[in-house]
Amino acid sequence: MTAQAEQLPHLRADLRLPHTHVDDLHVDGAWVPATGGGRLDVVDPATREAWGSAPGASAQDVDAAVEAAARAFRDGPWPRLAPAQRAQHLLRIAEEVEARAELIAQTTTRENGSPISETRGAAANAAGILRHVAGLAHVLEAEDVRPFPSGEGETVVRRDPVGVCALIAPWNFPINLMVVKLAPALLAGCTAVLKPAETTPLSLRYVVEAVQAAGVPDGVVNLVTGAGDVGDRLVHHPLVDKVAFTGSTAVGRRIAAACGQLLRPVTLELGGKSAAVVLEDADLDRVAGVLLRSCLRNTGQTCYISTRLLAPASRYEEVVAMAARTVAAAAVGDPLDPATTFGPVATARQYEHVLRHLEDARREGARVVTGGGAVPGSAGWYVEPTVLADVTPSMRVAREEVFGPVLAVMRYDDVDHAVELANATDFGLGGLVFSRDAAAAQRVAERMDTGSVGLGFFASNHNAPFGGRHDSGLGVEYGPEGLHAYLSYKSIHRRAG
Template identity: 65%
Template sequence: MPPSGIATSDRIDSLPLPIRHADDIFVDGVWTPADSSERRGVIDPATAHEWGSVPIGNSADLGAAVSSARRAFDRGRWPRMAPSERAAVLRRAADRLELLAQPLALTNTLENGTPVAESGGGATNAASIFRYFATLAPLLESDDVRPAPAGTHETLVRRDPIGVCALIAPWNFPINLVVVKLAPALLAGCTVVIKPASLTPLSVRFIVQALTEAGIPPGVVNVVTGSGELGDQLVRHPDIDKVAFTGSTEVGRKIARQCGELLRPVTLELGGKSSAIVLPDADLGVLRSALIRSTLRNTGQTCYISTRILVPDSRHDEIVATIVGTVAAAPQGDPLDPATVFGPSASVAQKESVLAHIAGARAQGAHVALGGDAASMPAPFSAGNFVEPTVLTQVSRDMSVAREEIFGPVLTVLRYGDVDEAVDLANATEFGLGGIVFGGDETVALQVAERVDSGSVGVNFFASNHAAPFGGRRDSGLGVEYGPEGLHAYLTYKSIHRRQRKA
C-alpha cells in the first residue's frame, strides 16, 4: 500500500494508463467523436477521485453504432467468411489482449475497485475464452444432413448467425463478462454493439484494440457508452436481433419483458444467492483454502459466490471460528496493492446498500461475528467505499440477508440439523446460480450436490469451465453462456428439405 501521505492524484498519475478521458465511440472500425456533449466521470472507488471521463451517448450515437453493425452484417464479409477464418481472428485477438494485461488490469481496478490480484488475470482469462470458442469452428463447418424418419427425403440443417447482437455488460467483471458473449457471437458470424456498464466504460477499449489489431473488419464490433436509459434504447432498437445481458435480476426482468414483446431472443445472466453446504465430515483445511475465492471473490461482488454458509449443529462453533479467522486474516486496503484481498465497493451506492443490508440483519436479530461497519482507512483511502469484511451468524432463513443478494463482503451463516434440512435451506431461495458442497467423502458430497437446484455446483471448490454451460435457474436468468451451448445462442437454424440422394 502507498504511504498514507501520498496524494490521491499522484497515486493515479504515476500509473501507465493509455487513456483516461475519451470523447468518442467506436463505429465502423474507428473511434469517432460522439454526437453527445454530455460526459460522465470515471471514479476510483478506493479514493473517490475522478480520474477519467467518457461520453454519455445519445440516440444519435446509438443509431450510428447499430447502423454500423447492421451494414456489416447485411453487406459485409464477416458473416460470409468461413468459421475457421473467423476463429483465426479470435486467436490473434487473444494474443494481442494478453500483451495488454497490465494497463487493462490497472484500468479495471481504478474503475470498479477490483484488487489487482484479481484483475491481473483478466486478460489471460479473456484470451482463453477467445481461444476456446475458436476451437468450435469445426462445429459450424461440418455438414448436418438428417434423413427423414419415413425415408422419403433428407434435410440439410444450416446454422446461420442470428444477426446484430446487443451485448450489455456489468461492472463487476467488465472484461470477461463481455468476452463470454462477444467470442461466441463473433465466431457465429454476428456483428455486435457493446454497451459497457456506466462504472466501467474504459476497460472495453482494450478488447476493441486487440480485435482491431487482429484484423476484424470495420463495423463488426461497435461500442457506445452511456446510461441505463441508453441500454434500454439498445434493447428495443428495431435493428437488434439478439440481446445478451449480465446484471441485476430487476433489470433482467425488464429486458425479458421487452424482448418478449418484440419476440427477440435474449440471454440473461442475473443475480444469485448461492449456498455452501458444509457437511459434518468436511475437512476444515479444505474449507479454509477455498473460502475467500468461493464465497467472497472480488470483495463479494460476484454473482455465483456462495455467501450463505450452511453449517451442521454438531460443528457450528468450530466452523464459525474457521470462517471468522480466515476472513479476518485476509488483507483489506489499496486494490492496487497485490497483497490486497478485499478492496472497496464499486460505488457509493453499492457501499450504502451493503451497509443497509447489515443494519437490517442486526435489526432482525443476526449476530455480527466479524466486521459490520464501514471500514476506517488511512489517507488517501479515507474517502473510499470500503466496508469491513463481515460474518453474520444466528441468521434464519426468513431474514432479508438470507434471501437477498448483498453484493458485498458479507457472509451469512445458517445452521442445519441433518443433510435433508441443509438441502432444503440451500434450495429455499428464488435464485439458482451457484453452490458448493464441502465434504470429506466426495462421493457423498456429489450426491448432495446433485440435489441442489442450481445451474452450477462445486464439490469442495467452485470454478467455471469454458467448455461447460454456465447459467442460472429461476431468478438467476435465462439461457446459458460458455460451451457449445453458449455458441448456439448466437445461431439461427434453417432446414432445407431435398430428395434423398442415392448412393
C-alpha cells in the first residue's frame, strides 16, 4: 500500500465536488435548511479523513417532508397524470442522471470506498432502470376487465398508486438501490421521501437534482438525511403508505415488525450468504474469469454475491488454488484509481466486523490460503482479499454475512451434497452454478432454494424479478413485479352490457 498511499493526495487534488459540507434537505420542491442540530460526517474510507458532512434531520424535518409528499399525492397533478406522461418524466430524469455521472461516481467513491471502476457505472445503470420502468407504462394503461364466471357481470380492475412511499437505501450501492425503488414508485403515481444511509448522504443529492431538472412537480420527491432515528420515524409515520428498504436483515426485521403492526405494505431486500456450485466438469478458467465479479464484487460488499464457493472433493485443491491465484492477482489500492479492484471496506465498524470474522475463521480451523488480515501500512480501512479453505458448515464464516473481501471454499462429495450445502443457510438471495453441461447446471439451479441463480455468471436483469427468500427479505424489485409493489388494486363490479 505504500505506493498507493503516496497517490492518495494526488488523486484527490483534482476533485471538484459541489456537495461537500451541506446544511439543507429537499422538501416540497426546494432545498431548505434542516432544523436539527446534528451532523453526519462523511469519511473517506481510503484515508479515514472527514471530507464532507450533511445534516441530521429533526423529527420536524421528517414530518415536513412526509407532509409535502402527502399533499402532492392528495392534491397535486402527479398521480393524475397518464402513465405515459409520468414515463416521459422518467426518461428526462434518466438523461439528467447521466449528465451527472462523474460527480455521482467520485462522490460515491469518496463516501463508501467503492472502486471508481464500479461507481462510474452507477449513473448509466440508474438511467437504464429509469428507462426500463418508463417502458412499463403500458402495464398501467391496459384496460383490465374480467367477466364473472357465472356470466352475470364483469369487473373492472383498477391499479391505483399506493400513496406516500418511504424509500430507504444502504451505503454499498447508494444510487442504484434507491433508483430501483424510486422509478417504479414514480411510474405508479406515488410520491416519495428518500432516506440514504447516514454514511452516504451526499451522492443521492445528484439524483434529486435530476428529478428537479426533469420537471417533476414539487413535493413528489423529497430527501431527508440522518441516522437510524430518521428512518424509524419514516417507517412509523402515519402519513406513509408503503416502505421499501434495502439493508441488513437485523434492521429489516424491525421494519417488518413495525409494518406488520401498522398493516403497511413493505418490500425488504436484505442480506445473503449465497453459494457458487462448481460442478465436477466445470472449466476453471471460465470460473476464474467471473470469480471477482460474481463472488467478491465491490470489495465483497454486495448482498447477492456467492461468498461460499462449493467445490467437488475430486477437484477441491485445484479449485482452491484457482480462487487464491485469481484473488491474489487483483489490485488492492486507492478506489479513485481505475486500476483498483479491491478498495477499502466502507466504515470503521465494517472493518472491525470483517477482521473479527477472519479471526474466528482461523480459530475454528479454516485454512488461510491468501490474505487473512488488515493490509499492512494502510491508512484506510483496507482488508486483504482473502480465500479461506477447509471451511465447514458449522463455522461462523459459512453461516453469517461477512460483507467484506472474504471467500470461503467448501468441499462437497456429490451433487446432492452440493445442493444440501448450498441450501444450508438462513438466507436465499443469489447463487451460481458452473458446468460445461447446461442441462446439468439448470437442474442444480432449480433445486437451489434462493431468489436468483446464475448459470456461469450473475447479473441483475431489469426485466426480471429480484428478491430473496427466508432471511433475505420480502417481495421483489425489478420487472413488472417490482412495479406491482407500488400499486393498490380496486375491483369495480358492474353488470355486463
